[in-house]
Amino acid sequence: MKELTLKDITGIGEKTAKKLEKAGVTSPRQLALMTASELAALADIGEAHALAITEAARRELEKVLGIGVVKAKEHYEQLLRQRKLTTGCSGLDTILDGGLEPAAITEFVGVFGSGKSQLMHQLCVTVQLPEEQGGLRGRAFYLDTERGFSPKRLITIASRFGLNPDEVLDNVFSVYVVNSDHQVVLLDEVERLVSNEGVKLVVVDSFTSHFRKEYPGRDHLAERQQRLNRYLGQLMRIAVTYNAVVAVTNQVMSSPDPRDPQEKAVGGHIMGHGTTHRIWFWKRKGRKRLARVIDSPRLPEAEAWFEIQDGGLYDAEPE
Ligand SMILES: Nc1ncnc2c1ncn2[C@@H]1O[C@H](COP(=O)(O)OP(=O)(O)OP(=O)(O)O)[C@@H](O)[C@H]1O
Ligand SMILES: [Mg+2]
Numbered sequence: 001m002k003e004l005t006l007k008d009i010t011g012i013g014e015k016t017a018k019k020l021e022k023a024g025v026t027s028p029r030q031l032a033l034m035t036a037s038e039l040a041a042l043a044d045i046g047e048a049h050a051l052a053i054t055e056a057a058r059r060e061l062e063k064v065l066g067i068g069v070v071k072a073k074e075h076y077e078q079l080l081r082q083r084k085l086t087t088g089c090s091g092l093d094t095i096l097d098g099g100l101e102p103a104a105i106t107e108f109v110g111v112f113g114s115g116k117s118q119l120m121h122q123l124c125v126t127v128q129l130p131e132e133q134g135g136l137r138g139r140a141f142y143l144d145t146e147r148g149f150s151p152k153r154l155i156t157i158a159s160r161f162g163l164n165p166d167e168v169l170d171n172v173f174s175v176y177v178v179n180s181d182h183q184v185v186l187l188d189e190v191e192r193l194v195s196n197e198g199v200k201l202v203v204v205d206s207f208t209s210h211f212r213k214e215y216p217g218r219d220h221l222a223e224r225q226q227r228l229n230r231y232l233g234q235l236m237r238i239a240v241t242y243n244a245v246v247a248v249t250n251q252v253m254s255s256p257d258p259r260d261p262q263e264k265a266v267g268g269h270i271m272g273h274g275t276t277h278r279i280w281f282w283k284r285k286g287r288k289r290l291a292r293v294i295d296s297p298r299l300p301e302a303e304a305w306f307e308i309q310d311g312g313l314y315d316a317e318p319e
Pocket of ligand 1 (some may be wrong): 110111118144
């Protein structure tokens with residue numbers, strides 16, 4: 001289907017289109033998930049007009065974005081048509097019901113060295129595979145908050161999947177994110193790359209580390225959670241608007257409550273509710289790792305074993 005332009009939407013003429021473009025709104029997809037007040041503030045147009053055009057955009061894009069009222073049968077058929085992104089490990093793909101879901105955020109939680117960043121690198125390669133092999137023939141954008149991004153790992157993993165390492169490097173954008181303000185500002189860049197540059201996978205590794213450092217202790221908890229929540233919402237909107245796969249990592253902290261000594265993910269309930277699927281990684285003997293789906297609205301709490309080698313993540317036998 002041909003991509004709609006702003007002027008295809010009822011209520012948008014030459015003048016309004018110019019105003020919207022000036023405000024960075026270049027496609028009806030962006031309008032479809034905006035509130036009228038948000039648009040009015042952004043683009044210097046009246047709120048009634050903003051309401052009319054956001055509604056019109058929503059109606060036009062109901063089918064494309066999967067936001068219309070449909071019977072469960074149609075919803076189910078849409079899900080069957082959806083292309084998921086392979087992790088490159090059949091065990092992980094199985095617990096994810098085929099791979100990483102588009103238009104959703106999948107969060108990987110685990111202690112240091114559990115394989116989160118290794119998987120993020122692997123996904124930057126598998127997203128480039130043809131669809132018959134579980135890829136999306138797309139590019140990747142790696143937002144790196146910990147200086148952990150390694151083109152060298154991409155080269156090794158590319159060879160394992162039979163892809164040309166030069167081409168693989170050419171298809172991965174990366175940025176070192178210096179603080180949480182930068183992380184939020186970079187949402188514009190995420191949107192640009194996803195809408196114009198063929199990026200189909202967005203990685204944020206790690207999602208929470210800056211927020212955690214900048215808002216230490218209980219005193220700053222409410223503010224941190226509010227900012228995290230807002231950021232998550234904005235990222236989710238981009239995922240849905242452009243049907244992108246979003247993979248984020250998160251760290252584990254020891255529980256502050258001695259009566260409940262379980263490991264906890266940073267960001268608490270905000271992260272738990274704001275992401276679509278949450279997968280935990282645990283370190284086991286040597287290279288072995290255990291993954292388990294926790295807290296997913298659609299996936300059962302299944303487990304998979306993998307190990308980390310030079311070529312990336314591989315399926316492994318249970319311990
Ligand atoms: N080239 C390689 N060959 C084999 N194993 C590797 C290679 N590179 C890294 N590893 C292994 O991967 C593990 C590190 O995994 P990773 O960096 O994904 O951890 P992480 O979960 O992102 O941790 P953190 O929370 O510190 O970011 C280490 O155990 C390391 O030995
Ligand atoms: Mg890491």
